Amino acid sequence: MSEDIQAGLAEILEEVAGVAPADATPEKSFTEDLDVDSLSMVEIATEVENKFGVAIPDDELANIKTVGDAITYITANRG
């Protein structure tokens, strides 16, 4: 389950921010490790909603620091 989400998130990260799928592991920080800027985070949130049907409000987005945080949020809020 969370492997599917990780793989889907990795696809989004590759498309939006050019992150190699092998680098999209749970402990990685979007800004510190993967060089994802704030506008790209917004784009990632949009793509997450498209792919998983999970909307991420701005105040929640601010708390998502790592790939693992995103996986946890998507897992918890998936319908």
Next chain:
Amino acid sequence: MSTNDDVVVTGLGATTPLGGDVPSTWEALLAGRSGVRRITDDWITEFPAQLVATLAEDPAEKIDRVRARRLDRSQQVAVVAAEEAWRTSGAADSGVDPERIAVVFGTGIGGALTLLGQDDVLEQKGPKRVSPFTIPMLMPNGPAAAVGLAIGAKAGVHAPVSACASGAEAIRWGLDLIRFNRADIVLVGGAEACVHPLPMAGFAAMRAMSTRNDEPERASRPFDKGRDGFVLAEGAAALVLERGDAARARGATIHARLAGAGATADGYDLVAPHPEGEGAGRAITAALRDAGISATDVGHVNAHATSTPVGDTAEAAAIRSSIGEHVLVTATKSLTGHLLGAAGALESVFTILALRDQIVPATANLDDPDDDAAVQALDIVRREPRKAQLTAAVNDSFGFGGHNIALVFTTA
């Protein structure tokens, strides 16, 4: 002459309907190859003007994929042209402090494709689906900003907007930055990429575009009796400017000197040029005075000449009155189409190459010159490029709004 007044061109870049870089574009121009084609997509059916000159090479394929998707096409072409100019200038290895490197890059329309594309997203999917990159991609300083980032310029990044004079205005602005000692190296140029139904419909509604749909390569015909409007084109061109003493000290190749510039406003009409080219002529005269050379020294003019009925004769009058009848005139939009805010930069590249190679490209499709007295009086090069002994040349650029820019280049 103080050293700040000796400004030279050490790098050239372009991506155009004729080629993906400067050498291929220049070669195609001298060979008389046209970049104009007819659009065959379904949407064009009801359009009176169906011709465009689109890029020979897709700029997105020359830029890293993720970087390209965050850049409007107008920014992509700017970056491609600027990186060629920067690379060929060798300026990156000159050791110049980034705080002494500036960028001036103009556009006429800006990120129209992003604006229109994201408006479609808004209408069809709602505000939450609009890209967070919409604003940085559509803003008219977007090409300048993208170029500034690409070369690491920190002395300032500027974006003149004066319609089809924008690219030339950027060059004038760059000249001033060096003269006023605000920068040591300035990358200047213009970019445009707005081939889309809305701009095509808007220009067509002005009756500004050629409707010679059945003969794409013969549609752009500046100074010809049968001309009926311009052909919309896309692309970018860039130049690297620096002080002559610094360029020589680092052993750079000097393509030409940027000897002077003149700018005026018509004060006549928002879009129609003054019929006698009064403001255009004043710009040329001002540029010659600024360069400290006399009209008789000017051997060549790369005319703005877009192939519109009114514009070409007004410019012919301006060239005749401000320079004279001896000068070899060419109108390269006959092959490239009209690159709007990039036109002045691209035609400055052509003017510089004409000085370097001592050859004036031919004006295509000038089969039957207009009966206008000034057109008849001028020596407009046609059919074949003409070899010539050139020491100074002028590039004219004019824009809707009554903007006139003239630039004077001299041999290195």
